[in-house]
Amino acid sequence: MIKRTVAMFAIASLVLTTSCKENAALRIDEETAKEAEIAHADAGKIAVMKFDEVEHDFGTIDQGEVVSHTFTFKNEGTSDLVVSQAKASCGCTVPSYTKTxxxxxxxxxxxxxxxxxxxxGNQNKTVTVSANTEEGSQVLxxxxxxxxKEGEVATKKAK
Known part of the structure; x- marks a missing residue:
């Protein structure tokens, strides 16, 4: 039994050492090593997007009125925060965001x-903000x- 275990170990070791024709450490060039070093240094750095508020109530408005609200966020992380997209739930909403x-x-x-x-009637809308945070997005x-308008009845609900 022991001889069989030793023989299996020897065969496994032989296969592993001969399957690698060269040492992996020798295949890494200087540029790749520098990129790995930078990636390792940045590995602990993340952006954290913290909004002052994530919901807003415009209250009662007249049909046809255009209203706007600014949601403010702070980067509470250790890396630059980049917003890549802000997508509205419908065409009646147009988001814009800090591009830098x-x-x-x-x-x-x-x-x-x-x-x-x-x-x-009642309208409930969302804007999904995508960024380089651990969560990846935030819904506002x-x-x-x-x-x-006069003569019309408020029966339509938001989608």
Whole structure:
């Protein structure tokens, strides 16, 4: 039994050492080593997007009115924060955002403009902000009650 175990170990060792034709450490060139060093140094650094608020209520607005609100965030991480996209849940909402990297400790903004044209009643909308954070995205929400123009009834609900 012991002889068999030793023989299996010897065969496994032989296969492992002969399958590598060269030492892996010797295959790494100087540039690759430098990139690995930088990646290792940055490995502990992350961006953290912390919003002052993630929900806003526009209250009651008149149909056709365009309203906007600015959501402010702070980078509480240790790496630059980059917002890559802000996507609205519908075409009636237009988001805009800070396009430059936000350094640790600094603030950025996501502005949301809502056009109530053709809307009636309760409206609940979202904007998904994508960034280089551990979570990857943050959902911002807003709502409004749209008063219809005279002669129309507020029966349509938000999608």
């Amino acid at each position: 990297p936000v350094k640790p400790g600094e603030t950025g903004e996501v502005n949301v403009e809502f056009n109530s044209k053709g809307k009636k 929400k807003f709502k409004a009650v749209v008063t219809p």
